Amino acid sequence: MKRNYGSIYSAPQALWVTVFFAAPLAIIVAYSFMKRDLYGGVLPSASLDAYKALANPTLLTVAWRTLWVSVLATVFTIMIALPCGYSIARSGNQAMRLFLVIVPFWTNFIIRVYAWIAILGNEGFINDILRAFGLTTDSVQFLYNQGAVILVLVYMYLPYAILPLFSTIDKFDFTLLEAARDLGASRMQALRKILLPNIRGGLVTAVLFTFIPMFGAYAVPLLVGGKDSYMLGNVIADQVTKTRNWPLASAISMGVTVLTGIAAIVFAFVSRRSSHPVIEESGIGPVSATAGIPSGGQA
């Protein structure tokens, strides 16, 4: 008899996920349905107060802003990561270039954000140069607005997009692009109709790896954003540390989790459907229709 040791082998993993993921999530779910205690913490009585408070127009504004900022930042990230991943995959010294992509991780996240402040600040690097060339006498305000948040978010999460894109593009058979060119496709058509559908997996991963953490961003909008670039992550932190409304913080967290979950599912679904550009665009339709054509179709 052969015993199945699978459950034993996976026990550490199960324990880890339970203690550090499932349990905290359960606590947040539980807290969100409780009454707030005055100085933080919760009172053990069921209540929907926190969810009712979600309908607050300020909160909805922040939620909407969080959504479009992270969508925009994700789009920019992918637009930069795609050519990056492609060129790394096709270059001779992949290891060196991948190393350069990963190097920023050797520096602490917060320090990298401060580096951007040093670059973009009123007394920062760029303003110094602008003044040196006499392009401005005053300083240009780069920081503390939506643009700065998006710029730094793109910078922070670029490697997370480049790496999965690189690894799928690297496995892509480039003869297919030659075949497409040979069959009459232009360079762009070949990339769009042949490369993109075949690296869908990497694309989906790259989008999720960047969109999800961006949607929950906290430090970046806090450090380089202004009052008008507050995101949901900041609101949650405020509710925990300043306003001390833990049930509301939990309810907003639940909202973030549910929204990202929905976005991820919708995106994965949409990208799967659009992976058949030939069918959709030319209206060939489900090809089963063509199978119905008897060989007389050649007449």
Place this chain on the structure above:
Amino acid sequence: MKGSDVTVSGISKSFGAFKALKGVSLEIKKGEFFSLLGPSGCGKTTLLRVIAGFEDPDSGLVGIDGRDVSGLPPDKRRCNTVFQSYALFPHLTVFENVAFPLHIRRVPNRLLRELVMKHLSLVQLEAHADKKPSMLSGGQKQRVAIARALINEPSVLLLDEPLSALDAKLRQRMLVELDAIHDKVGITFIYVTHDQQEALSVSDRIAVMDQGNVLQIGSPQQIYENPASDFVARFIGETNLFIGVVKSRAGGFATVDAEGLGEILVEANGEAPVGARLSVAVRPEKIRIGIDAPGPHEELNVLKGVVEEPIYSGFQTKYIIHLAGGGAVTVFRQHANWSEGVPDIRWKDEVYLSWSARDSVVVESDASIRGAAANGSPTPSAK
């Protein structure tokens, strides 16, 4: 003829320090089944890629129907390619793969469907239109690639070792099919292969290439029966190469003192003056082998030797015969009359070899090959 003629003149191409093509020139006629044949690394695939437009040559011109296409990208040339790896688009079905070129040209649906089904029927794949390439066998993938390459109605079809991934039986069948498709569509086929059997059996003409040069261009018969050099003789089929010095001449024949063999009579037309050193090729199937000495006959070379290695392979036996002079000769003996009581020839038997002087071909002796052939032993070619 619907095809185009293709002119390649003075094409050179280097990759770094490696010279893939060294000034290659070819004239390929309309509707011809033309093969580029050579060992791997000889430049045949590079030449095909230059014709297709995937590689820019360092120098030289490619002309299709007299028009210079050298600067044009692949999508602007009226030739299509069947790739060695098939290069089928894995995310599309068979139907969509074949429809791809029409889709790019925005061909209306009705016409598109008609053309695709017509081409699928040309390669007998109508029943598999809905399948993804991953669900097809090697031979089926190959046929999809052919249908896809033909659907734009190119005037030249380029085939890059299209059968190399198939097993031997299937390769034979696909070869016959390719030939039939060529007859049917009537366009120019340029076929790259390292397999001399493939090239011999389907080509109208063959260019034998080595190290970036074209060594000989001719019909399969010319290439096989009258190889222009040692290399061609050895690369195409199996052959015996003898190195020797011309002793005397009489009529159209020369007497050559061949190393390891002794004096042999060779048909020679002017190119072999007395004292010249040359190599002589004799195909193994041209040599008769027997236990008894053959009757006297003019222009017949007769040698005596010992069977060292009989290699039986069903339809024939290959013998390697060692001669008293130290040389060795390879002989093929067909089993056409096996049942008629012809005496079996066994290991260590003493045998007579004989061949007509007309079957000895003088091939120019080029220096790089001399070393390999100089020991006077037969040089069994690849496969």
